């Protein structure tokens with residue numbers, strides 16, 4: 500059998516975990532009868548994307564994102580453009596897409612999934628000119644990721660501390676949302692457009708989302724009094740937001756969101772700044788990705 504050339508692109512800062520000894524661990528567990536392995540460490544924001552583009556142009560068949568959803572985004576965009584195969588070794592703070600796909604959080608077990616090499620096509624989406632794979636949106640979560648980006652400490656506890664501080668001062672905004680031709684005007688705390696069901700850490704904002712249905716779930720988190728925050732957290736952690744009084748979910752293919760001002764957005768948890776008008780579209784079954792055997 501012809502061996503595949505596989506490149507592991509490792510984000511050294513994602514999830515706040517040390518990864519210096521990771522190439523050795525991968526070497527010990529990767530099936531050498533199937534793969535020739537190479538490794539690269541990213542040195543700055545956007546570097547994973549550059550490395551992935553170069554590798555896809557050369558003779559790499561499989562490129563593995565070693566990091567979280569931001570790393571997957573940079574690499575997945577290039578892998579998709581060049582019609583190669585994406586693998587994931589989850590090493591992020593939240594690991595939304597990896598958890599949704601049921602890729603094990605344990606590295607040795609996740610390597611077994613790569614060795615098993617079941618490739619599946621999943622939907623991706625665009626948010627104006629940017630691709631996303633897991634979740635993109637605006638409102639409080641975008642605000643939080645833009646503030647978090649300026650913070651030194653990563654990891655879940657840093658996120659939670661910052662979130663609690665910011666939640667008290669954040670003011671919901673009014674949006675005009677058109678979903679496949681139907682108009683909705685809503686004052687929202689958050690608008691999330693979901694490909695998978697969760698942000699990460701099993702916080703499910705869109706419990707019935709599928710990455711193979713050709714649809715996105717527009718999740719509108721309504722304005723609510725802060726004492727109801729634990730209710731929302733409970734509903735997310737127990738996949739109950741589809742019957743929540745705090746969240747409205749509308750599925751669609753083409754979404755247009757107009758807002759009152761230019762503002763922060765997030766793409767797979769990474770902050771950007773965009774104008775008032777945002778167009779979101781699904782690209783059905785557009786990315787080859789290695790998943791476990793079982794259905795997702």
Ligand SMILES: Nc1ncnc2c1ncn2[C@@H]1O[C@H](COP(=O)(O)OP(=O)(O)OP(=O)(O)O)[C@@H](O)[C@H]1O
Nearest residue numbers: 513514541542544566567568569570591592593594
């Ligand atoms: N060497 C580096 N120094 C600083 N930033 C980097 C470096 N390499 C990659 N990055 C950036 O790190 C960001 C965060 O990566 P990623 O999303 O994978 O981790 P995370 O935020 O900890 O996890 P998750 O998205 O699952 O919560 C990405 O935007 C990526 O561009």
